[in-house]
Amino acid sequence: MRMSSLLSQTLREAPSDAEILSHQLLVRAGYIRQLAAGIFTSMPLAKRSLTKIENIMRDEMNKIGGQEMSMPVVHPAEIWKATGRWEKVGPEMGRFLDRNGRDMVLAMTHEEAVVAIIKDEIQSYRQLPMLIYHIQTKWRDDPRPRAGLIRVREFTMKDSYSLDRDWEGLDLQYARHYQAYFNIFGRCKLPVIAVKSDVGMMGGNVAHEYMYLSPMGEDTLLLCDACGYSANRQIAEFQKVKSPQEEPAEREKIATPEMKTIADLAEYMGIPESKTAKAVFVMAAMQTAEGEEEKLVFAIVRGDMDLNETKLTNALGAKSLRPAEEKEIAASGAVPGYASPVGLKDIIVVVDDLIPESPNLVAGANQEGYHFKNVNYGRDFEADIITDIAAARDGDACPDCGGAMRAVRGVEVGNIFKLGTWYSEAVGATFQDADGEEKPVVMGSYGIGSGRLLASIAEEYNDKYGLIMPITVAPYEVHLVELGGSKDERGEVKQAAEKLYQDLTAAGVEVLYDDRDESPGVKFNDADLIGVPLRLTVGSRALKEGGIEAKLRHESEKIQIPVGEVVARTREIIKSLYDDILDKLEDVEFEG
RNA sequence: CGGGGUGUGGCGCAGUUGGAAGCGCGCCGCGUUUGGGACGCGGAGGUCGACGGUUCAAGUCCGUCCACCCCGACCA
Numbered sequence: 054m055r056m057s058s059l060l061s062q063t064l065r066e067a068p069s070d071a072e073i074l075s076h077q078l079l080v081r082a083g084y085i086r087q088l089a090a091g092i093f094t095s096m097p098l099a100k101r102s103l104t105k106i107e108n109i110m111r112d113e114m115n116k117i118g119g120q121e122m123s124m125p126v127v128h129p130a131e132i133w134k135a136t137g138r139w140e141k142v143g144p145e146m147g148r149f150l151d152r153n154g155r156d157m158v159l160a161m162t163h164e165e166a167v168v169a170i171i172k173d174e175i176q177s178y179r180q181l182p183m184l185i186y187h188i189q190t191k192w193r194d195d196p197r198p199r200a201g202l203i204r205v206r207e208f209t210m211k212d213s214y215s216l217d218r219d220w221e222g223l224d225l226q227y228a229r230h231y232q233a234y235f236n237i238f239g240r241c242k243l244p245v246i247a248v249k250s251d252v253g254m255m256g257g258n259v260a261h262e263y264m265y266l267s268p269m270g271e272d273t274l275l276l277c278d279a280c281g282y283s284a285n286r287q288i289a290e291f292q293k294v295k296s297p298q299e300e301p302a303e304r305e306k307i308a309t310p311e312m313k314t315i316a317d318l319a320e321y322m323g324i325p326e327s328k329t330a331k332a333v334f335v336m337a338a339m340q341t342a343e344g345e346e347e348k349l350v351f352a353i354v355r356g357d358m359d360l361n362e363t364k365l366t367n368a369l370g371a372k373s374l375r376p377a378e379e380k381e382i383a384a385s386g387a388v389p390g391y392a393s394p395v396g397l398k399d400i401i402v403v404v405d406d407l408i409p410e411s412p413n414l415v416a417g418a419n420q421e422g423y424h425f426k427n428v429n430y431g432r433d434f435e436a437d438i439i440t441d442i443a444a445a446r447d448g449d450a451c452p453d454c455g456g457a458m459r460a461v462r463g464v465e466v467g468n469i470f471k472l473g474t475w476y477s478e479a480v481g482a483t484f485q486d487a488d489g490e491e492k493p494v495v496m497g498s499y500g501i502g503s504g505r506l507l508a509s510i511a512e513e514y515n516d517k518y519g520l521i522m523p524i525t526v527a528p529y530e531v532h533l534v535e536l537g538g539s540k541d542e543r544g545e546v547k548q549a550a551e552k553l554y555q556d557l558t559a560a561g562v563e564v565l566y567d568d569r570d571e572s573p574g575v576k577f578n579d580a581d582l583i584g585v586p587l588r589l590t591v592g593s594r595a596l597k598e599g600g601i602e603a604k605l606r607h608e609s610e611k612i613q614i615p616v617g618e619v620v621a622r623t624r625e626i627i628k629s630l631y632d633d634i635l636d637k638l639e640d641v642e643f644e645g
Numbered sequence: 646c647g648g649g650g651u652g653u654g655g656c657g658c659a660g661u662u663g664g665a666a667g668c669g670c671g672c673c674g675c676g677u678u679u680g681g682g683a684c685g686c687g688g689a690g691g692u693c694g695a696c697g698g699u700u701c702a703a704g705u706c707c708g709u710c711c712a713c714c715c716c717g718a719c720c721a
Contacts, residue, residue, distance in 0.1 A: 065670060065682070066657045070714045081656095090713065145720070162721060196646080196719055204720090251721095260721090271720090376718080468721070500721075538679040574681040581681090592680060602680090 054097075054529065056567045056579075059083075061096045063579045073269050075511035076201025078520050082582045084507075084528075091198025091206035098583065099507065101528035103209070106503045107188050109240045109525065110211040117229040119184040119213055124166040126190050130156030132165040136479045141372065147192045159192035164476050164498060167214045171494060172482040175216065181484065181494070182222045186213030188503070200269060202508035203464060209504060215497040218486060223471055223495045227259070228643045230469050230499045234263055237501065238466065239638045242523035243510050245466060247641075248274050248283040251363050259471040263501075264463030265509045274463050275445045279456030287363035290441065291458065292450035296327055296355075296411040302427040309391075309424045315356040318424065322415060329356030330408065330416040330428065332392040334377035337369050337401070349377060349385055351392070353436075354405040354443045355414075361444035368403055368440045391417035393425060393434075404436040405443045464509055467501040520584030521607050524630040529565035531557060531623060532585035534576045536592035550591040553601065553619060560620050562627065581606070586630055589623065605630075 061083030068087075071077040079085045084099035095103060111121060130148070133139040138146075139158070147159030160166065167185070175181065188211045198206050215226035231247065238245045243265055250262040262285060264274055273286040284290070309321060319326045333352045350369060354360050366374050382392065385400045393416050408414075409430040416428040428434070447460035474493035477483065483491045507526070514521040524530060535550035554566045565585055567576045573592075580588050590602040590611075600613040603626070614622045 062655085062671080063682095064656055068656065069651080069658090072715070087713090143719090164721095193720080197715095197717090199715080373719085465721095470721080498721085534680095536680060539677090540679065572679055572681085572683060574679090574683080577681045579682085590680080594680065 054565050056565060057569045059097060059565075061098050063582050071201060073200045073203070073512070074515060075203070075508045078515055078582070079201065079508065079511050082520055082584065084511075085202065091195060091204070093202060093205060093207075093504070095504075098528040102507055102522070102526050103503050105526050105528075106241060106506055107209075107211065109237055110188065110501060110503070113233040113237050113240075114184070114186045114211070114213055117184065117226075117233050118182075119186045121187060122185055123187045124160075124163050124170070124189060126160050126192070128158045128160055128166060130158050132169045132480075133158050136165055136168070136476055138165070145194050145196075147194055160189070161191055161193045162498075162500075163187070163189065163212055164214070164472070164496075167496070168476045168480045168482045168494075171216060171477075172480055175482065175484050175494060178218050178484055178486045181216055181218045182226060183216040184213060184226060185216070186211060186499075200508075202504045203269070203512075204271070205504065208502050210500050210502045212498065212500040215499070217495040217497075218484070218492070220473075220495055223473070223497050227469060227471055227497050230497070231261065231643045232641060234467050234469065234499070234501070235641050236638055238263060238265075238506075240634060241506060241510055241526050242634050243466065243506065243513060246274075246276075246283055246463075248276075248285050248463075249288060250285045250468065251287040251367070258473065261469050262465045263467035265466050265513070266461055266463045267509070267512055268462050269512065270462040270464040272463050272465055274461050275447075275449070275458045276461060277451035277454060277456050277458045280451060280454035282451050282453045282458070284445075286445060286460070287361065289445040289458075290452035291443075291445040292452055292455055293358075293407045293443065294327075294450075295407065298410075299412050301429040301432060302413050304425055304427045304429075304433060306418050306420075306423050307426055308422060310422045318415065319356065324415065326357040327355055327411070328413070328415060330354075330411075330414045331356045331358070331360070332387075332417060333360045334382045334387070334392065335362070335365070335374045336377045336381060337366070337371035338373045338375075339369070339371050348401055349381060349399070350374075350401045350403060351385075351387070352403045352405075352442060353408055353416075355407050355411055358405070358407075359444040359446070361442055364440075364442045364444075365403060368438055368442055369401065386419060388417065388419050388421055391419060391421060391423060393417040393419045393428070401438070402434070402436045403438040403440070403442060404430065406439050406441050407443065408436075409439060464505065464512075466506050466509055467499075469499045470497060472496040472498050515584070518578070519582030522584040522586060523634060524586045524627065525634055527585050528583070529585045530563040530587060530627050531565070532580045532583065532588045533557070533564050533566045534573075534580060534588060534590045535566070535568055536573050536576070536590060538573075541593060546591055546593055546596055549596055549601070549616065553589070553591060553616075556620050557623060560624060562620075562623060587623070587626055589619070 063083050064081045067077035067081050071080050086094045130139055149157050151157050191210050192207050195206050198204050217223045245263045245265050247261045247263055250260045275289040276283045315326050315329050315331050331354050335350050336347050337350045339346050339348055352360055352365055362374055412429055413427040416425050418425045448457050451458050477493040482494050486492050537546035557564045586606050588604045595602045595613050600615050601619055602611050603614055604611045
């Protein structure tokens with residue numbers, strides 16, 4: 054490709070609304086342009102990188118038996134009503150009416166489309182197991198797109214769906230994906246870890262997320278360096294430090310004016326925060342037989358801990374939670390800031406499993422300005438649910454080995470879910486098994502966003518001059534710079550560069566050829582910004598000695614290669630760059 | 646949805662007490678230059694986010710709305 058005709062201008066300064074590095078660099082280098090919040094155009098450079106990423110995904114999916122197809126982006130609402138997600142999903146789903154006034158949906162994922170097709174196409178156990186996938190656009194009207202390509206509203210995703218006769222089959226396909234995903238990220242040279250994750254609205258019972266560890270990530274993970282335990286904070290467990298056992302003392306009411314926070318209260322009383330009970334009120338959307346209903350929930354964790362809303366949501370079996378408003382809290386008889394589990398009605402009380410083992414706590418008295426001392430579970434109050442609802446934090450003890458866990462931030466670049474039969478049952482996607490019985494197809498779903506992956510790679514590989522793209526995903530393999538200029542009166546430099554461009558291209562090398570009439574500084578800076586791994590420079594300096602200059606983007610040394618050997622040597626260098634990446638791929642141990 | 650911020654040429658920005666819309670980069674033409682974002686001369690390009698109001702006069706003051714960014718809420 055000649056840069057003189059490439060639709061991609063580099064920018065000396067990034068747009069002011071690009072805050073994170075990958076966003077700034079991808080815009081400055083001319084890979085992407087923003088059209089609206091969370092909606093981007095992939096320019097030719099990005100498109101080439103994305104195609105390479107997607108071809109890696111194809112290859113790894115095909116290797117585990119996947120067959121590529123393409124399911125529609127626009128769906129009739131019926132298939133979403135059939136699984137209940139038409140009602141269940143909120144404004145994040147794109148909806149519109151077609152010309153005949155029928156409800157239509159912009160796909161945010163494709164489980165519905167999958168079961169719609171297999172309902173008709175899969176009839177016999179002989180057709181299973183099967184793995185289907187596609188690489189398709191999704192629309193999710195996220196309330197807050199951010200961080201360039203990391204979190205967008207319109208994006209492309211490789212999503213695959215495993216179809217099996219039974220759970221053993223699912224386990225096998227799931228384990229294959231577990232490995233295939235490490236291969237995909239490895240081939241893109243992106244370091245990731247797999248962590249256990251919440252199954253969320255997808256249902257099912259096992260899920261992993263692939264995380265690229267980065268301070269700009271949106272998820273918090275807890276990792277144990279001692280034994281390898283890793284989990285998203287949403288579900289991370291930990292060993293709780295129990296309070297010292299003591300005899301329940303007599304409950305007493307004490308005046309605590311203006312002490313509305315745990316920190317204030319503990320300081321005022323001269324006690325550790327672990328001797329207090331923290332009250333959190335939420336409104337939980339619950340699905341009941343009559344439909345959806347909002348219920349006030351009173352969650353209690355020990356004062357030195359934080360509530361984990363995902364754990365609470367799962368404990369309640371709720372669709373979603375939102376913070377309760379003061380008037381909703383007041384309606385239950387509780388007093389915000391002085392709330393107490395003692396003597397409340399019409400409210401679901403959920404207490405963390407540490408609370409019953411924590412005697413003589415200080416809790417609110419449901420009276421402005423007063424707390425109770427020596428509140429004890431069982432004697433003074435009871436709960437509807439007792440379970441783990443506390444959030445793990447940096448330094449907490451690993452649930453498996455007790456070692457101190459680290460809390461780190463990560464970007465979710467992929468995930469795998471054991472869906473089970475939830476979707477197939479919902480729409481009656483069944484097959485006839487060998488024993489003659491009709492059974493629902495057992496499903497798994499597996500996703501990787503290609504744009505987010507590109508952004509993560511850009512975030513990981515760069516320096517002050519620009520991007521440093523791994524060769525497997527770089528838009529081109531070679532950046533050929535021609536430095537003829539007006540001193541090149543007989544056009545020798547220009548001719549040598551043109552010939553090299555032709556020869557390399559003929560040899561199957563992907564070349565970005567800077568044939569523009571620009572100064573050397575401009576060309577070198579643009580080359581560094583775009584980040585193609587190997588730069589070849591044709592200039593009079595080396596040409597006088599019968600050579601051209603080669604430089605790897607990630608190194609500072611330059612070498613001179615005799616003109617006649619350039620094509621062969623270039624192919625060698627490129628091969629070694631690929632090998633460096635592919636040799637590092639390794640088999641991982643699957644821990645279900 | 647709550648809090649904060651920003652909207653002036655493709656990008657980055659300035660614009661005073663309200664009084665003729667500017668600068669740098671980029672772009673076009675001509676010439677000089679050519680191994681790390683060169684220089685000269687000459688150009689093109691803006692309904693100042695939108696609408697309404699105040700005023701003789703609004704980029705500037707007032708109001709409403711919109712867009713975009715950040716923090717939070719939310720999120721397979």
